[in-house]
Amino acid sequence: MDLSLGPIFSSFMRNRTGALLVVFQVAIALAVLANSAWIVHQRIEALNRPTGLDEANIFVVSTAAFNEHFKYQASVQEDLTYLRTLPGVVAAAPTDAAPFSQTGFSTDVWTNPTQTGAPQELNALSMDEQGLQALGGRLRAGRQFRADEIMAPLAQRSSDFVPEVLITQAAADVLYPGKNALGNTVFNSTGEPAAIVGIIDDLTGSLPRGLRTGSQVALFPRLPEARSLIYLVRTAPGRRDQLLAAAEAHLAHSNPDRVVKYARPLDQFRRRLQLADRNMEIFLTMAAVLVLITTCLGISGLVMFNVNTRTRQIGTRRALGARRRDILRYFMVENGLLTTAGLLVGCVLALGVGAWLTRQYGVPKLNTYYLLGSVPVLWVVGQLAAWIPARRATLVPPSVATRTL
Secondary structure, eight states: OOOOHHHHHHHHHHTHHHHHHHHHHHHHHHHHHHHHHHHHHHHHHHHHSOOSSOGGGEEEEEEEEOSTTOOHHHHHHHHHHHHHHSTTEEEEEEESSOTTSSOSEEEEEBSSTTOOSOOEEEEEEEEOTTHHHHHTOOEEEEOOOOGGGOBOOGGGOSOSOOSEEEEEHHHHHHHSTTSOOTTOEEEOTTOOEEEEEEEEOOOOOSOTTTSSSTTOEEEEEBOOOSSEEEEEEEEOTTOHHHHHHHHHHHHHHHOTTEEEEEEEEHHHHHHHHHHHHHHHHHHHHHHHHHHHHHHHHHHHHHHHHHHHHTHHHHHHHHHTTOOHHHHHHHHHHHHHHHHHHHHHHHHHHHHHHHHHHHHHHOOOOOOHHHHHHHHHHHHHHHHHHHHHHHHHHTTOOTHHHHHHO
């Protein structure tokens, strides 16, 4: 059977609408599949990224004062004394935001007092001398805060900056790339300096989605706000749930001028934060599957239409000596050309969609490996979709030609 491309292109011209629809279906499917796979990969990577925190052994207690009789300093001191002397508690520290909570604040810092150049954004957590230990973090270089360095809450001071900070290695890398950040200085928007006294291993802060990276964290040596504060309590392995219940019961009744808003394990914050990522994975996966199914139906429908409208042509070719495999090959080659054209258009469309997602939503630039990996998948899927109707064409007997001439 003659498989020159002339008859195939001639059939495309006779049914241009159907051919173009398949091309655009394949192009859209490739754009959706490649970008969905890339975004799902990013989500999975984020879900599995190490946090640097001792999540399994940390619980969070949030309290709030509700009248003017609340004595902040005395209450914090009493609470910390109780929490730190509980058998099984490794460390306890007050803070203004729990990791993964999507609360708290970020601050812009510069490496020069004149604030020239673009600032770097850090997720700032106010903590005392046990803060790093309560998080389960590890000091990489330098020192931790001393008790005499812990400053009063913001409401009691005119400046929101501190004289020294601990920063994660990720923050150090963006502030002083290729250099040792320890001992250097960062400046806030008013030019106030803060010495970097310690570098800690990367850990996830309270705003993992609000920054370019969730690991650009700075610990500030100050107490959190007086009206609402959070205690981070790290326990010995296996003691978290028992000590959480005991701490909640005690703090709820120890001070009549404040209430316990909640007490929960730290990993509960992470699960809640990751719920959106998991839902996004499911949504994108289902969207990609539905697009693939729609594309398969479109390809199969076009091939079926071509078979039905060319019954006499197929019968004539069978009468002239064409074998069943020749008929099958003809329709598979025809579909392969359409699918290939759709993939070429789809590559351009996928890159354009990926660039738009990067600009609008900050999604990392589409990895070309995902695009190149999606191409053979879609090509094989397209050929499989054409296989059944193409097989039907091989069942047309040569006698059809004589009945329809």
